[in-house]
Amino acid sequence: MTPRHAARRLLSMLALALAFTLVSANAHATGRFTSLDFPDAQSTTASAISTLGQIVGWYRVNGETRDHGFLLSFGRFTTIDPPGSQHTRAFGINLRGDIVGTYRTADGVDHGFLLRRGRYVTIDAPNAEGTAAFGINAGGDIVGTFDDGEEHGFLLSEGTFTTIEMPDAEETPAANSINGEGEIVGRIVSGTPEISKGFLLSGGEFTEIAVPGASFTTAFGLNGRGDVVGRYLLGGVTHGFLLSRGVFTNVDVPGAVFTSARGINLWGAIVGEYRDAAGRVHGFVKH
Numbered sequence: 001m002t003p004r005h006a007a008r009r010l011l012s013m014l015a016l017a018l019a020f021t022l023v024s025a026n027a028h029a030t031g032r033f034t035s036l037d038f039p040d041a042q043s044t045t046a047s048a049i050s051t052l053g054q055i056v057g058w059y060r061v062n063g064e065t066r067d068h069g070f071l072l073s074f075g076r077f078t079t080i081d082p083p084g085s086q087h088t089r090a091f092g093i094n095l096r097g098d099i100v101g102t103y104r105t106a107d108g109v110d111h112g113f114l115l116r117r118g119r120y121v122t123i124d125a126p127n128a129e130g131t132a133a134f135g136i137n138a139g140g141d142i143v144g145t146f147d148d149g150e151e152h153g154f155l156l157s158e159g160t161f162t163t164i165e166m167p168d169a170e171e172t173p174a175a176n177s178i179n180g181e182g183e184i185v186g187r188i189v190s191g192t193p194e195i196s197k198g199f200l201l202s203g204g205e206f207t208e209i210a211v212p213g214a215s216f217t218t219a220f221g222l223n224g225r226g227d228v229v230g231r232y233l234l235g236g237v238t239h240g241f242l243l244s245r246g247v248f249t250n251v252d253v254p255g256a257v258f259t260s261a262r263g264i265n266l267w268g269a270i271v272g273e274y275r276d277a278a279g280r281v282h283g284f285v286k287h
Contacts, residue, residue, distance in 0.1 A: 044283040092135040240252060
């Protein structure tokens with residue numbers, strides 16, 4: 001490792017530690033889990049976490065029927081709402097702080113967006129009825145979903161859209177995350193009877209991701225080491241999972257009735273959402 005790389009790694013680790021220390025005045029720790037609640041919100045979901053510990057997601061305040069995106073950076077929440085948005089969710093963030101997500105305009109159409117250095121750029125797949133951007137890597141490659149009557153995953157790289165379709169799958173509705181190596185995870189529908197499964201696309205080869213015995217699996221997040229997080233349904237209960245080196249591990253917030261793991265960074269910090277016994281949805285960080 002060169003001195004420059006070593007210094008960059010140390011800086012990243014220090015920034016991550018600081019982010020966890022200052023995560024929120026509205027946060028409380030439970031073991032290795034920390035709950036995240038946007039101030040005065042009725043629900044909060046954390047969707048992705050960068051190498052520097054910056055977190056994005058969305059929240060909803062009491063009395064509203066729309067969501068707002070957010071960035072949590074070094075203990076400070078910032079709302080993310082593209083101009084004219086009626087509904088916003090922030091899904092992905094990279095090392096440079098670029099953020100992607102989706103917003104809905106007054107005509108009811110969903111558009112993807114990229115927020116870079118304070119400027120919003122709309123992302124619309126060609127001939128699509130709706131588009132959502134779910135993940136972005138350090139190189140600026142973006143993945144997501146678009147609807148042209150059917151849902152498809154996509155990769156947007158250097159201005160070119162490429163449809164992502166897993167061979168032999170009935171549908172490939174979404175590509176959810178992309179890492180620096182260009183590996184992609186998402187969701188497919190396949191089998192008889194049809195069930196939802198996750199997928200990993202690496203080196204041009206697709207691999208199914210399915211928790212044994214689960215009736216539903218989806219892969220939401222991926223880091224540079226190939227660790228995958230997502231959620232699955234088993235026995236009527238939704239659990240989060242981590243897939244690392246071929247081994248599935250449950251990610252369940254203690255006392256929660258529903259847990260979904262949505263993002264993971266290079267250091268293994270996991271973010272997502274959970275529902276408590278009273279029915280309230282909170283974001284979380286597991287570190």
